[in-house]
Amino acid sequence: MTALHLWLRHEVRSTERRTPIVPDDAGRLVASGVDLTVEESPQRIFPTQEYEAAGARIVPAGSWVSAPRDAVILGLKELPGRPRELVHRHVFFGHAYKRQPGAADLLGRFAAGRGALLDLEYLVDDEGRRLAAFGFWAGYLGAALAVLQHRGRLTAPLRPTGKEELDETLRAAPGDEDFTALVVGALGRSGRGARAAFVTAGVEPTCWDLAETRDLDRRALLEHDVMVNAVLATSPVPPFLREADLDDPARRLRTLSDVTCDVGSPLNVLPVYDRTTEWTEPVRRLRKEPPLDLIAIDNLPSLLPRESSTDFSAALTPQLLDFGTGGPWGRCLDRFHRACRELGVTEGESGRA
Template identity: 25%
Template sequence: MPAIGLIREGKIPADNRVALTPSQCRWILKNTGFKIFVQPSPARCFEDSEYERSGAVLQEDLSNCDLLLGIKEVPVNMLLADKTYMFFSHTKKMQPYNQKLMQAMVEKKITLIDYECLEHEDGQRIIGFGFFAGIVGAHNGLMAYGERIGAYKLGRVYKQKDYLELIHTYFGLKLPPVKIAVTGSGRVAHGILEIMNLVDAQEVEPDEYVSKTFSYPVYVHLKGAGLYAHKEKRTYTRDDFHANAQQYECLFLPYAAQTDILMNGVYWDKNIPRLFEADDIKTESFRIQTIADITDDACGSVPVNLGDCPMDDPVYGVDRATFQRTAPYLETSIDVMAVGNLPNELPRDASRFFGEQLIKHVLGDYTKGSRVIEKATILKQGKLTPGFAYLSGYAEIRTVN
């Protein structure tokens, strides 16, 4: 059986989540033939000593390992040649900031299995931190709105020990009669809905949401069929939408006229229509004051997402007239919460959830091989696999004569 190595996260700022918790390592060692080696790290949410007590071997050199597990992108100088890696590479969309990483993996003949590409047959992602991104993002969105209107105060998630302690912070919280739009249908949306239930916001139907006033907090949950329609047929089917998104239009704008807080959890790429356009925020009918862009695509489904914020300062303003970034909570601005590593505020809970999915759906099939893992393999010994041949120009190492 292969040896698994848990690598130290090297990206700055440091991420303290892990692919496998100490208790999960203990289970793997007891119930499978895998060996586990852990690279020491002062930044993880679990101590090195916890891994040692689990039975894993703590060592700096992981060259004896067959499969190396991380979370964020591995710095080029930390890559080991001829190894198999699993991590979020953020290369499938040809992200320019990770092109050198892709080229280095090609040069070092690395096999890359990207967590983001592990999917069920219907395209649903198998593994990820989306649920806890939704939890933290929804909390931060409510926190920002409370700061704006001065009606209540919420503390920061990362100051809580764990998710259970976070739940206790909602005891006695009474929201004003706010209207919240929740978009998306995946794990991020499920996390948002968890918080909606905890703060006692009531779900209402779309037609009621846009036509009625309520004396208590409400939310509407907008999924694919409620957000998009074919420009000519006026219909929506998931498969056709993902294959021909440019033929669809977004139906969100009427909700913007009735919404105080937008909790955005939709997947986006360049062919998918945005929820609204930047010019729409200039109009008097655009009521939204706070946007929690949890999927966090700069200038993506939320065009006023002007880029990431750090975890310790998660909210900025966007001037409605100039689209310039401002301080938050100004009368002339919309507040935007956009943080790229939201689950890092609940790292132990997020890591447990992630590791469970990894054990259940991936590691069990790793030695036998599976279609799921094969489709998620971007590089095989430094060569692009057929499903990712479109990355050839992006991955090519160019020499200057």
């Protein structure tokens, strides 16, 4: 069997400091016979030298475009707009299978180049459970930012940090009055992260998951000062909040942190805002009196790049060691073909795996 040639690319988004493979795991891959190439990347949280020391071959940023055709190109977020035709197998989060903006264009580029997208969001075990995800840290940060905002201590623009530093700011300082918090989707990865951040902040949150929202009590929801939404909706459910609820005179809710960020989707459980917030302006006021602040940032784990990369890499590395045509990777490829069909993208003989 030929060794896997894995090519870790530089991320084009300048605020993206995470990586799917950390240097320690790069060493494990090399020791197991993986041919590992790593692109230089000034913003990656781990220095390139650490990959070199782990036995990887170092190449310039963006040179994947001329990588051998059998190389599997690994990244996290979007590809640059060029080249138009994608000839390789790419592993990253394509955000293209739910008809997101640009989905048909991206899949069309793969079809034109006869490459394939092995989307990390669809790398699942036999029971459909995600094998590598950033959810815990998304929830942790979603709750942490909500706590800081509620205590008047959130400063913009947001910057990547480390967990110790973040926790230091989260621990209640004298004068921080108590507040009540609600986590919805509390049993999931993000929900667990959100709970952990609240506990660090000295707050024991109310936890709701499917059972508690089946017969939704919006009044009870509005009685919390802070709410974090961490659900992964798979079919439409009645909204957790509607415009009219924000004007309910009994509303105590002041800070809403939407980790899910399904804005614009038919699955959105919080159809009370129309666009996400950004690192430069993380908070948007939805109501003036009494105030209601929204935090809806769609790349939360990038704010803790070291911790989130380390956990993600630990989950992904065993899958890469087992890279092949069957199992999770086979399912990923099938999902790619299905998405092409669903979006009307005509493939040639694409999708070698």
